[in-house]
Amino acid sequence: MGIELGALHWMYVLFIAFIIGFMIMRRDTSILCILGIFLLSLTATSSLSHSVSAVFSSFIYAITELLPTILIISIIVSMSKVLMATGINESMISPFARLIKTPALAYWVIGLVMMTISYFFWPSPAVALLGAVLLPVAIRVGLPAIGVAVAMNLFGHGVALSGDFVIQAAPKITADAAGLPVHEVVQASVPLVIVMGVVTTLSAFYFLKQDMKHNRIHVQPTMLTNSSSVQSTPLSSSVRRALAIIVPLFFAIDVWAMFALHLQGGDATALVGGTALFILVVVSLIAHKGKGLEQTTSYLIEGLQFGFKVFGPVIPIAAFFYLGDAGFTTIIGDFLPKGSHGLVNDLGVALASTVPLTAQVATVTITALGAITGLDGSGFSGISLVGSVSHLFASALGSGAATLTALGQIAAIWVGGGTLIPWALIPAAAICGVSPFELARRNLKPVAIGLAVTTIVAMFLV
Template sequence: MVALTSAHWLFLFWVFVVIVVMALRKDPLIPCILGLLTVGWVVKQSVVGAVSTVFNALIVAGNEFWGIIVVISLIVALSKLLSDTGADYLVMSPAAKLMVNPDIAFWVLGLSMLLASWFFWPSPAVALIGAIMVPVAVRAGLPVMGAAIAMNLFGHGIALSTDYVIQGAPTITAKAAGFTDPGPIISASIPLAITMGLVTTVTAYFLIKKDMRSNPEALKNEQTTFLAKEVRKDVNTTSYILAWATPLAFLADVAAMWVLKLKGGDATALLGATALIILAFGTMLKDGWEGLEKITEYIRDGFMFGIKVFAPVLIIGGFFFLGKGDLAKSILGVNTATGFLEDFGIVLSQVIPLNKFFVAIVSLATGIIVGLDGSGFSPLPLVGSVAATFGSAMPIDKATLAALGQIAGVWTGGGTIIPWGLIPVAAITGVNPIELARRNFVPVVLGFIATTIVAIFLL
C-alpha cells in the first residue's frame, strides 16, 4: 500500500484549485506557482528549497517542450515569408478553383484548412485560408457562417487536436502520461480523431444545408457584401519558387518520417530544420543582401508567437509534472520523490472499483472543463497526468485515455465551442463569435459522445 503524505494531499488540493480556476475561465498560473511553492516547502522543509522548486519546474518543463516551441516558431516565421511573397496565394489558388458549388466549397475549404493547420498551425492558417479561399467559397454559394464553421472544425478542431505533423499537442500529452515520445498518443488518437472529425463535420454540413434552404435571400446579400474582400496578391518568380519548394520539402519530410520511422525529437528536428532552411533561402531570394537583416525579423516574429503560446503551458506543465515520478525527482531534487498522481492511482485501484466507462468520462470531463479557459494546450499536462494515474490503477490503454482527453481539451479550449476561443476565425470571416460557438455546439457535443463510446471499446 502506497503511503500518502501531506505533500500528496497538498498537491491534490492545488490540482482541484487549478481545475476550478480554469472552469471559471481564469488563467491558473498563480495557483500552479503556489502549488509548486507549497509542495516544495513541505517536501524540502526549507524556504530556499520551496523557491528553487518553482524554478526547477520551469526548467524541467522547458527541457521537455523546447523542441516543439522551436519548430512551431520557425514554421510561423516561414508562413509570414510565404504571405509576404504571395507564395501562399499560389499554393491555395488551385484548391480555390475546385470550389464550384457550396457543397464542394465546404469540404475543400475544410480540408485545405486541415492541411494548412497541420503544417503551419491553425492561427497562421486562418489568415492564409481566410484571405484567399473564403471569398471564393462564398462566391460558390457557401454562407459566410458555413465557411467559418468549416475552417473552425477542421483547423482548431481536427488539425490542432491531432497535430500529426508538428506534433506539439501529442508531445505535451505524452510527456505528462509517461511516454518518451508522442508515437503512442498519435497511434491511439487515429480512430478517435476519425470518429470526432466525421461526426462533427458531417453534422455541421447538414445543418448548414438546412439553413441555406430556409433563408436563401440572406445568402445572396452575404455574397454581395463579402465578395469585395476577395484577395489577389502580386506574384513573381520568387513566389513561384517558394510555392513549389515549400510543400515539396514538407512532403519529403513526411515521407522520410514514414520510411525512416522518425518519431519525437527526430521528426521535430527534421521539420524545424527544413522550415529554417527554406526561410533562409526564401528571404535571400526575396530581399537579396537585405535578407541578412530581414530574416531576423521573421525569426523574431515567429519566436514571439511560439513563446506567447507556450509560456503559460510551461508553468502549468511544470506543476503537473510533479505527478510523474522521474520528473518529480528532477523538480524537487529529491531522489526518493515519487509521482503524486501515480501514487493516487495506485491507491484508487485498491480502494475504488474502477471501470473503463468511469475513467473515459473522467478523462473527457477533465479535458472539457480545463479547456474552458480558452487555451487548447492548457489541458494537455493534466489529461496526460490523469491517464497516467488511471493507467497505474487498472489495466487499460493509457495512450487511448490520454488521446481522448487531448481531443476533449483541444476541441474545447482550442476554439470550437467557447466564444473567447473563436476570435481568430470570427475576425477573419466577420461573423459573431458567440453565434459561431452556438452553431458549433451540437456537432461538437455529438462528436464527444461518439468518440467517448469508441474510446471505451478501445481502452
C-alpha cells in the same frame, strides 16, 4: 495496490480543481500555478528557501520540455512571414482556394487531411506542414482561425493519435502493460476510436456553427497574418510562381523521407523545422538582394518573439502539472512518499482500487483513470498504468481486457495528448494564432460528450 494518499496528493488535486475553475471563469492561472508549485514544495520539504527556488526550477524544467515545440513553431512562423512578404503564400494557396469554398468544407477537409497525415507522422509535424498553407484559405472562405485550430487539433491530436493505427506506439505501450498482443488492442480500439471521433468532431462543428450563426466568434486576422512588421517585398511573377511550387515540393519530399526513413515524432518535427529554415534562408536571399543576411535574422527574431509570446502564459501551468509526474523529483527532489510512482499515477491507482467492480463501473473508472493520467499533458506517460489496471479489471470480470485497455488509451490521449491540456494544444493554437486556453475551452464540451458516449458504447463491448 498503491500507497496511501497524503497531503501532497490532496493539495495537487485541490489546485487542479482551482485551475480548472479559473479556466472556466476565463481568468488567468499563472499566479495560482506559481502558488501551487510553492505550496507543494513547502509541504514536501518544509524549507522556505528550497520552495522559493523550486518555483524558478519548475519554469526551467517546463521550458526545457517545451523548447522543441517552441522552436518548431517559431521557425514555421519565421518562414511564413517571408512567404507572405514576398507574395509566395498567395500563389501557394490559390489551388486550395478553388477547392475549399465554404466554412464547413474547410473544417472537414482540413480535419481529414490532418488526420491522414497524422496517422503516418504524428500530429505536431502535420500541424506545421498544413497550418501555414491551409489557414489563410479557411479564413478567406469564412472559417475563423479558432475553427481551423479545432479541426486540426481534434482530428490530429485526438482521432489519429488516440488510435495510432499505423505507428502503433500507443497501443504497444498499453498492450505490453496489459499483457496482450498489440493487434488485439488495435482491433478493440477501432470501434471506440470511430465513435469518439465522430461524436467529438460533429459536436465541435455544431457548436462552432452555432457560435458563428449568433456572431459569438468572428473571422479576423490571426496573430500570424496581422503583423505590421511584415513589409511587402514583391518578386517577379515567374519567380514567385516557381517558388510557390518549390516550397510545397520540399515539404512533400519531407513527407516521403518520413515514410521512407521511418521518421516519427521529434525526428519528423526536426526534419520539417530544418526544411523551413532552409526555405527561409533561400527566399530571404532571393527577395532581399544585398540585405538577405540581415533580413533572415530579422525574420528569425520575429518568429522567436511570436513563439515565446504564445508560450509565455503556458509555462507556469505546464510547470505545475509536470509536478504530477517525473518532474516532481527533478524540480523539488526525492520527497515523494515511499513507493510513490508520481502524484498522478498514485491518484489513478487509488481510484482504481476503491470502486466496486462491474462492467459499467470498470469502463467508467478506466475512462476516469485515463483522463487523470492525461492531466500531465503527455498523454503517453500514464497509459502503462491504464493497461495494467485494465488487465486487473478484466481478470476480475472474466473478459474485456482489450476493450478496457483501448478505452483507457483513448481517454488518456484525448485529454493529455493535445485536446484539453493547454500546453499540449500549443502547436495547433500557435500556428492558427489563437489562445491555447481558448482552444482548450472550446474543445472541453465536445471531448466530454465524446468520452461519455464512447464509455457507454464500451460498456456493451466489455
